[in-house]
Amino acid sequence: MSMDKMRAWKLLEDMSFVRIAGSEEDKKAAELLKDYCEAAGVPAVIEEYEIDVVEIKKATLEVLEPEYHAYPVIGIGKTANTPEEGLTGGFKYIEDATETNLTDVAGKIVLLQGRGKPDLYKTLQKKGALGYISLGGNMYEDESIKNELRPMNAFGKDNPLPGLRIHISEAEKLVRSKPEKVRIVLDAEQKKATSYNVVATIDGTDLKDEVIAFSAHYDSVPYSKGSWDNATGSVTIAELMHYFKEKGTRRTMKFVWCGAEEIGLIGSREYCKAHKDELENYIFNINFDMTGVTIGYEHCCCSTSEDTLHAIEFLAKLNNYPVKTELGTYSSDSTSFAGAGVPAITFARLQAMGGAQIHNHNDTMEHLDPDSFMITLNFAALFAEQIANAPVNPIPRKLADKVTEKLEEMKKRLAAMETKNEEEKKPEAEEKKEEAAEEKK
Ligand SMILES: [Zn+2]
Known part of the structure; x- marks a missing residue:
C-alpha cells in the first residue's frame, strides 16, 4: 500500500505543535520533516534563509483619567517605540480615519478600525497624533480566544508612530469610558532569525529534466x-512522496x-529566488493548504491557464471528485510559484x-479525520500521476489574464511597500488570508 491514512495520521499528530517561523520549534519541525x-x-535537504522577527518587550495601555484602568494590548511590530516612560495624551476614536475624523488628533492617542493605508501614519504624525491603537478579533469570540490577538507588523519600517493592538471587546469598553488622558508604552526590538524550506527529490526516469513541485x-x-x-498539507505531500517513491515517476518531483x-x-x-535558474524546468506547482477537515468542502484555486482549470474540472468529474474551482491567486505558496512564471494550483x-x-488554539486534530483527509489526497495522487507520466507536458506554460492581473496587482503593492522598506516582506496576500479566515469563521 503506497498511501496509508494511519501513517499520515501519525505524522499529523507528530507535527501538531506551535511552529512559528524563526522559533526553535520551527527548526524542530524542519528537522522532523527531513528525517x-x-x-x-528519499534524500532531503534543509535550505535556510533569513527572516525578520519582532520581539515585543513591553506594550501597555492605561487610561489615567477620569478613572484609572489598564487594558490588555499587544504591540504592533515595525512601528516606533515610545520613550521608556511612555507617551501620555488625550484620546480619540477615529473610526475609519476619514478626513473629518482626523481634524483634532493633536496630542492624542487614536484608536482606529482596520489597518489604515500605509500613508495614514505619516498623516497622523503630521497632524500631531502621538500614537495609535488598532482593533483586532471578534466580539463574539469566547474569552480564551480573545487573549490570542495575532501579532502584526506595520506596513513599511518608517512608521513614525508607536502602534498597539487591542481586542474589539476591550476597545468597546475603552471608547465608552470616555478617556481624557491615556498613556501608552511600546518597547519592541527587530531582529533577524532563520527559517527553513525542506526539499526532498525523487528523480524522474526518461523525462527527468521536467519537474513537478x-x-x-x-x-x-x-x-x-x-x-x-x-500540518494536513504537509502530510499530504509526505504521502504523495511515499506514493511516487514506490510507483516511480517519469518526471522529477x-x-x-x-x-x-x-x-x-x-x-x-525564497525558494523561487534560490532556484530561479531551474524554474524554467518546473512545469507545475501543486500546493496544499488545509485539508482533512470533516465538515468541509473541496476547493481548488488555479493560477494557471483556462485550459488547465477546465482539465482539472473535467478530470474531477470523471473521478467523482467534488471540487469547487476558481481561477485566480490563492493566499498561499502557489502564488510565489505563479509569480515566478510556474503554473500553480492550491x-x-x-x-x-x-x-x-x-x-488560534482551536486548530487541533479535533475537527479532522483520516477519511476526509484522503479525499483530497486520492484525487491529487491520481491527477499528479497522469501529469508525471504523460508523454508530453500537458500543462500549458501560461497564465490566464485574470491570474496575471492579480499577480501584477500584488507585485505593485509589494514594490510600493519595498520602496518604503526593502526589508518588508509581508505582502497583501497575508491580509487577504486573514480576511478570508475571518469570513470562513
Ligand atoms: Zn495555511
Whole structure:
C-alpha cells in the first residue's frame, strides 16, 4: 500500500505543535520533516534563509483619567517605540480615519478600525497624533480566544508612530469610558532569525529534466498547533512522496515544505529566488493548504491557464471528485510559484460555514479525520500521476489574464511597500488570508 491514512495520521499528530517561523520549534519541525523523508528513503535537504522577527518587550495601555484602568494590548511590530516612560495624551476614536475624523488628533492617542493605508501614519504624525491603537478579533469570540490577538507588523519600517493592538471587546469598553488622558508604552526590538524550506527529490526516469513541485507550508501562527493549517498539507505531500517513491515517476518531483508562509509567503518566495535558474524546468506547482477537515468542502484555486482549470474540472468529474474551482491567486505558496512564471494550483478542503477555525488554539486534530483527509489526497495522487507520466507536458506554460492581473496587482503593492522598506516582506496576500479566515469563521 503506497498511501496509508494511519501513517499520515501519525505524522499529523507528530507535527501538531506551535511552529512559528524563526522559533526553535520551527527548526524542530524542519528537522522532523527531513528525517521523515530520509526514513522513507528519499534524500532531503534543509535550505535556510533569513527572516525578520519582532520581539515585543513591553506594550501597555492605561487610561489615567477620569478613572484609572489598564487594558490588555499587544504591540504592533515595525512601528516606533515610545520613550521608556511612555507617551501620555488625550484620546480619540477615529473610526475609519476619514478626513473629518482626523481634524483634532493633536496630542492624542487614536484608536482606529482596520489597518489604515500605509500613508495614514505619516498623516497622523503630521497632524500631531502621538500614537495609535488598532482593533483586532471578534466580539463574539469566547474569552480564551480573545487573549490570542495575532501579532502584526506595520506596513513599511518608517512608521513614525508607536502602534498597539487591542481586542474589539476591550476597545468597546475603552471608547465608552470616555478617556481624557491615556498613556501608552511600546518597547519592541527587530531582529533577524532563520527559517527553513525542506526539499526532498525523487528523480524522474526518461523525462527527468521536467519537474513537478509539490508544496505545503509547515509553519503555524502563535497559539495555534496548526494541525489543519497546515500540518494536513504537509502530510499530504509526505504521502504523495511515499506514493511516487514506490510507483516511480517519469518526471522529477520536488517536495517542498515551506517555512514562514504565515508571515508573508516568505519560504516559497525564497525558494523561487534560490532556484530561479531551474524554474524554467518546473512545469507545475501543486500546493496544499488545509485539508482533512470533516465538515468541509473541496476547493481548488488555479493560477494557471483556462485550459488547465477546465482539465482539472473535467478530470474531477470523471473521478467523482467534488471540487469547487476558481481561477485566480490563492493566499498561499502557489502564488510565489505563479509569480515566478510556474503554473500553480492550491488544493484546500475549506470549512463549512460556522465550522472549524484556524489561527488560534482551536486548530487541533479535533475537527479532522483520516477519511476526509484522503479525499483530497486520492484525487491529487491520481491527477499528479497522469501529469508525471504523460508523454508530453500537458500543462500549458501560461497564465490566464485574470491570474496575471492579480499577480501584477500584488507585485505593485509589494514594490510600493519595498520602496518604503526593502526589508518588508509581508505582502497583501497575508491580509487577504486573514480576511478570508475571518469570513470562513
Ligand atoms: Zn495555511
